[in-house]
Amino acid sequence: MANKDQYFSKTLEKGLTILNLFDREHPSRSLIEISKLTGINKTSTYRLVNTFVHLGYLRKSSDNKSLRLGTRAFALGHECFHGFDIYQGIKPVIDKTFLEHKISIDSALVDGNRLISLYRREMPNLVHYHLPLVMDELYARAMGKAILAHFTESELSGYLESVHMEELTPNTLTDVEKIRKEIIETRNRGYSVNNEEYMLGIISVGAPIMNFQKRTVAGSVSLDFPSKEYSLGYIEQNFIGILLGLAGEISEIITSMGM
Amino acid sequence: MANKDQYFSKTLEKGLTILNLFDREHPSRSLIEISKLTGINKTSTYRLVNTFVHLGYLRKSSDNKSLRLGTRAFALGHECFHGFDIYQGIKPVIDKTFLEHKISIDSALVDGNRLISLYRREMPNLVHYHLPLVMDELYARAMGKAILAHFTESELSGYLESVHMEELTPNTLTDVEKIRKEIIETRNRGYSVNNEEYMLGIISVGAPIMNFQKRTVAGSVSLDFPSKEYSLGYIEQNFIGILLGLAGEISEIITSMGM
DNA sequence: ATTTTTGTTACTATTATAGTAATAAAAATC
């Protein structure tokens, strides 16, 4: 083999890295900023940014020179979102459970140590429960813990070492050992619990979405309840069956789609 | 100047072309298919696809070798969609008008000769009115006609020559000369009309979203009504003011954002 | 008005890619 990197395009990788710098928190960036954040030298950054601008994926504000997402990026975003077969496959299953049981449901996919929000349905009693699309706080969420419980030992250690834990509510666990213990408990129990650790007023239970063939975690689902109306005990008595049934159904789809 | 193309990355362009091949109608594609559709030679296609797979933007179904969008593409899609400042800027304005007047509203941006759906709110009486994200049928829609009316003469001719017109309903205009006449009328009138030409049962009126500084059309808005409940005459008497007011407000935002 | 930062262009050595071709692995066909 001449070179194992021969069939990998560094240029494309760099381009994608640049495009990923733009999100809701960072709608605008300068050339130098992009260059510094990505570590790509100024000229190459200029070339790639210029390419994006010419193709309409980025645009320059006429006043200053700052760069923003363009129409083509928006269109590509649309298509990548709606063209994602997993999303289309999971949607009807969650809709069905939502309509049948009238509970808020959330789902996400693993991407390294991040959770990517896949699809959710919310009951009106969970007002203003708007989550970010990409979530790092696996340790503080039912969906996160369900995933951590099915990480390999080395994946889990890697995560716990690298993560910066914040006390999001008074209930948040921020001690590595306590989280480890909780993770083990989660694995034994078969589902995870978030008792107002991520946001006050919200109790959630979560379960992993597995690829049965590959024996890996692909993501997770959670059922979310307002703590005013539901106690954890009540939830555990009445909704775990629904949760695990839903997780199993989604896992089958995921497995068949090879996620 | 050494070479004017020096600051344009063909590799990145090719990569983006490939990513754009995946959408709801085409969730799965083979390597050769990609190579043929894009005109990129097989080895280069392989290199680019391989890059996407390694980075998680594409994945291979384990059974056959067909390629599908991956988690990273879904995440990027999310971010490009929600990180698009125009979308965030327009959303509250449309929401406000929607809640105030209880009418279905649609908006889109121009991208060449295509319309890209930006944001819409629908009343329950417009059930099953699900539109594609990217629309070519400018000639048959209120939003499309509003845009055509503000194309330059050469842009319009270019569009009319290249477009393939389909009779979507018995009302659809498919004769180039008739469409030209209608476009001129639209320009004089200040708003466009779609009298069940795109879909039976739906009447729409549309107006352009302009960039006042650049003096270009950036997109358009439409108000959509069920023909069972509203006549065109009634709509024209009661809603044109609202339409033009909304279009003006959005145009100002668009202008200030330099779209 | 001067300094500093940021964006754009020029210039090559170096590297990556295109393109051909050969091989391997699946699918399709017989």
Added chain:
DNA sequence: GATTTTTATTACTATAATAGTAACAAAAAT
């Protein structure tokens, strides 16, 4: 089940593209 056809992957190298340095231009900041 063997054979043909299609598709995917690897090898090889001329050619073209990119990286990186540096110089310059244009804004911002001071």
